[in-house]
Amino acid sequence: MRAQPPPLGPHDPKGPHMITRRDVTSIQTDAQNAALAAHGLTDQDFIAAGTEARVYALDDTHVLKLYAGHDQLPALQTLRDFYDRLRPGALPYTLPKIHDIQTHEGLVVVTERRIHGQPMEDHLTADDPDLETLYLNTVAALARVTLDRRLGRRQLLTEPGAPAASEPEDWNAFLTHLIRAKLPAVLPLLRQDIEHADQRAEALLHSLSAPYRGPEGVIHGDLFPGNILMADPHTVSGVIDFGTVTMIGDPLFDTAVACGFYRMYESDHLITRQRLLTRAAACLRPQRRQALHVYLLANALLTCDLYPHPDHPLRETGHYRWALTVLDHSPYWQQLAADSAP
Numbered sequence: 001m002r003a004q005p006p007p008l009g010p011h012d013p014k015g016p017h018m019i020t021r022r023d024v025t026s027i028q029t030d031a032q033n034a035a036l037a038a039h040g041l042t043d044q045d046f047i048a049a050g051t052e053a054r055v056y057a058l059d060d061t062h063v064l065k066l067y068a069g070h071d072q073l074p075a076l077q078t079l080r081d082f083y084d085r086l087r088p089g090a091l092p093y094t095l096p097k098i099h100d101i102q103t104h105e106g107l108v109v110v111t112e113r114r115i116h117g118q119p120m121e122d123h124l125t126a127d128d129p130d131l132e133t134l135y136l137n138t139v140a141a142l143a144r145v146t147l148d149r150r151l152g153r154r155q156l157l158t159e160p161g162a163p164a165a166s167e168p169e170d171w172n173a174f175l176t177h178l179i180r181a182k183l184p185a186v187l188p189l190l191r192q193d194i195e196h197a198d199q200r201a202e203a204l205l206h207s208l209s210a211p212y213r214g215p216e217g218v219i220h221g222d223l224f225p226g227n228i229l230m231a232d233p234h235t236v237s238g239v240i241d242f243g244t245v246t247m248i249g250d251p252l253f254d255t256a257v258a259c260g261f262y263r264m265y266e267s268d269h270l271i272t273r274q275r276l277l278t279r280a281a282a283c284l285r286p287q288r289r290q291a292l293h294v295y296l297l298a299n300a301l302l303t304c305d306l307y308p309h310p311d312h313p314l315r316e317t318g319h320y321r322w323a324l325t326v327l328d329h330s331p332y333w334q335q336l337a338a339d340s341a342p
Contacts, residue, residue, distance in 0.1 A: 024049055026068045027107065035104040039064055050241065058111060062099065067108040075157050076101055076110060079243050082156055085147045086218070092141060094238040115238030117229030124225060126268055130234075136280055138228055138236045139258045143251035145218045156246040171212040171249040175298055176205055182302050189305065189315060194328050199337065204301070206340035207294045212250065214288075219253050221245030224261035252288065255280050256295035264322050270329060293332040300326035 036042055036056065041064060045056040052072075053065040067076065080098035088095055100111040123131060154174045183201055190197040220227070222245050231237040247253075259276040263269055277296070281289040304323035308314050315321075 024052060024054055024068065027054060027066060028068075031105045031107050032066060035066055035107050035109050036064075038104060039109070052244075053110070057114070059114075061114050063112050063114045065110040065112055067110065069106065070103055070108060072108045073101070073103070075243070076108060078157060082151070082242070082246070085149050085151075087146045087148050089144050089146070091144055093138065093236045095145070096238075096240055096242065115229050115240060117231050117237035120225035120228040120230050120236070123230060123233055124263055126263075126266075132262070132276060132279070134234070134236065135225065135228070135258065135262060136255065136276065138239070139223050139254050140251075142220060142223070142239065142254060143215070143217050147218065147248075151248055154247050154249060156248075157243055169211070171214075171216065172208040172210065173212075174247075174249065176208045178302055179205060179208075179298060186301065186305050189320070190301075190324075190327065192315065193324055200327070200333055201301070203333065203336040203340040204294065204297055207290070207336050208298075214250055214252075214291075216249055217251040219245075219247040219249050219251060221247055221254070221257065223254050223258045224264070250291070250295070252284075252291055253295045253299075256292045257299045259292075260296050260299065260322075260326055265318055269322070270325060273326075290332065290335070293330060294336070296326060297330055297332070300324075 039058065041056050041058065047055045047057055047063065049055065053067050056064045058064045080101060083097045086095055094115050096115065097113040098110055099113065102109045120135065187197060187201065194200065220239065220242055222241060227239060227241045228236055229238045229240060259280055260273055262276055263272045277292065281292055284292065300323040304320050305314055307317055307319040309317050
């Protein structure tokens, strides 16, 4: 998932820009081969392709990433600066680092730290308590990461041409702005599938109306198992793919989203999600348990229209259907509705 919530704040043409999604599909073969040859590589060095880049093994400690279009430069330079600010402390796994950014025949060529391992996604099974524990611990550990300099905004990257996201008064105010900006686009869809969709949206917003006074840190925003690399079936080697939904705010947001992303498209996703939410909530105070559920609901609402398909109505796409199960099956709606009642 690579959600793109609307940005906030005054227009700043020099502000950070979001990496354009699906650009990897527009990389031309000739340009790709020329960039690889310039670095002594061939297509045999290919490792993987994401939505934004094609990845190649440069050597044992570096990878080469190819992005289509020079308009990617501002976002990648912002991401490089962000990685340089990270202070992982005693984090038990490795985080990305960008060493060099160049342009070559219409492509942006990035040299980045190589983190060895296979995606945790490759190890998922229907019932593996040890892996679920490792997953939740990996996500929770990210809360230890600090920045040596403040970003001055909540959202790391914004869409090209959009206003830069200035830092609002608090984290809850930021989420409230994102949700209110998203509702006009998604409520007409959700009304067709969820009873009392408008009232539920208002209850969600009401739950964020009080100023946030909790801990703050780096939020990856997309910690599904594909973005966690494992050195072996029991050891996490690194977390990758910060950027498009990386924010500064309550680290519990990552835990909530992760509970929804684990086996999210599998037939047992409802049972799995509830099991992970229960485990994650076990050591939390009641107010924080509610925040865990609120954040998962907020993420589902903000991303439900994320992956349109040219051949199918949005309501038939897999991610919309996943978001719908989150929004329509949460046990917290009744409590949120009661809390928001006059």
